[in-house]
Amino acid sequence: MKNAMSTSLLVGLLASLVSISSFAESNWPQKPIHLMVPYPPGGNVDLIGRTLSEPLSRALGQPVVVENRAGAGGTIASSEVARADADGYTLLIGDIATHGINPHVYGNLAYDPVEDFAPILQITSVPLVMGIGPKLGVTTFEEFMALAKSSPESIDYASAGNGTPQQLAFEYLKAKTGIEGLHIPYKGSAPARTALIAGEIGVFIDGTLVPSVKEGSVTALAVTGQERSAALPDVPTLMELGVDDYSFASWHGLFAPAGTPADVVETLNAAVNEVLADPEIQQRFAAVNIGLVGGTPEAFAEYVEQQSQQLGELVELAGATNH
Template sequence: MIFKNNPTRREWLGATLAVAAASALPLNAWAQRKYPQQPVKLIVPFAAAGAIDNITRTVAQQMSRELQQSVVVENRAGAAGNIGAAAVARAQPDGYTLLVGTSATHGANPSLFNKPGYDAFNDFEPIAYFGSVPNVLVVHPQKGPRNVAELVARAKAEPGKLTYASAGLGTSLHLAGVMFERASGVQLTHVPYKGGAPASVDLMGGVVDMMFDTVAVSLPLVQSGKTRALAVASAERHPSLPEVPTFAELGFKGVEAGTWAGLFAPKGTPADVVAELRRASDAALADNGVRTSLRGMGVQTVSRSGPAFREFVQEEIRKNAQLVKAAKISPE
């Protein structure tokens, strides 16, 4: 700062403040940088290497490019997803700890557990829907019926005789069976197993008559002739099973079930952060490489972000509450 003649005290003070303001600009600019300024953590409330984990890691890799920041996936399994969901519900709402919610945490669990540790609808801000792996009804290739019409006829002739396996009480595989019973007016006997794998083994061995399982798991068994697919529980035919009709095509409305996943932030996350997360998620899901990878996992993607995703979650909670009640499952 250059002065003419001798500077006054006021001029010296003004010059000092100007220098101080100029030197503070880099710090202020750094502090006001747009989100994110540090790695973003996605909590997957299930074990690694499962369907939800694989979907998440595929999307997260592309999201990190969109956000120009690391997106880290952390598995926090337990209590059918409730442990991870509750942890995120209590996390600081700053956009750095997010939840990959699912058909369990934001569908069935609110009705299956008296105290899941979180409010699925009110404790989260829905960001974006990743996609779903629909269930498919499969039977024994030789002993099972050739189509759904034949299955329904057998079931109505002998109510309660036909059995269907599932991965456990209250799972999407179990509730898919409840949907089918309600839509077709038949009475089946549910046989719960501790996981889908032993249920599949008994189906192939002829111990049980049928089961609903995810397309991702069933596909290799169907292709190898170890099971036969009768119908897909989704709104549209699955690209990996183009010859298999949907239940709706066969006249059974409302039989749509599967495993879905989506991104959630803790309630109270700033609107600009939510908007940036939605932008990054939507861009990642629109990437051709991501879409190809998800299709390879049997995932069907639907554009569902923001308010549309919130409405979807609300309907999932309502629908599952009805199914749990119809199945006479007492909350834990």
């Protein structure tokens, strides 16, 4: 993954052309903005929210307060934001789960990921890391595959919950390679990562493993993106290792309630694009395997629709529906 500003981020900046001084001249915002994180502390969504909150506060001239509203695969916070006043003061960092996977997993979802939200922009694209701890006694993808074929009953894998990106990524690998693996869901990435390091679980495919890999408590077998990660340049992609056409990336984006005024959406889009263009912010995210995207609300809305279709197929493949 490249540290340089992506093409879509550049497009977003050129489309916005709104400076920090123009934010101050607007009637909005006039009070603190609440940024909902739909998961517990310790995961990528929490990291993204807390990393962006301070520079975004400076850009908008008002505090941006991060609030964790964890539970039910991100649906609790998403539902809360969907019902909030459409005034731009309550925002959501949604992700591949809340707006791509959950509509296909939950039959009684309390929000519509398209109708109930105004997309602001895509913040990230995050290739996942296939990591192992001490349980399996292997150190390479080739050794893992040999073990999976000779002793399929020995393979179990963690996820952050049923229908989460971690589960879908491994189920996709199963479909591509013919291996098996027992799914063990945890309540979030942090406890799943802890279980991996402790040897309670064999495999975990997740975007938060880079620090653990660098400190040596997790061994990275592969990354799931189309290109190697800048944070782990020596770790090959699954496609390099012979898993044909395997590409899977998580993502995050900023959403407001549907009906939020267009000028507020434009102001938010311009402010976040400006923050994402900061080289220091880019470096901080690249160091933990998070690629920044940016762009326009229209491009993000189209991307969410495309992802929903593709992820629906993976949910069906994994048998992860709760309908």
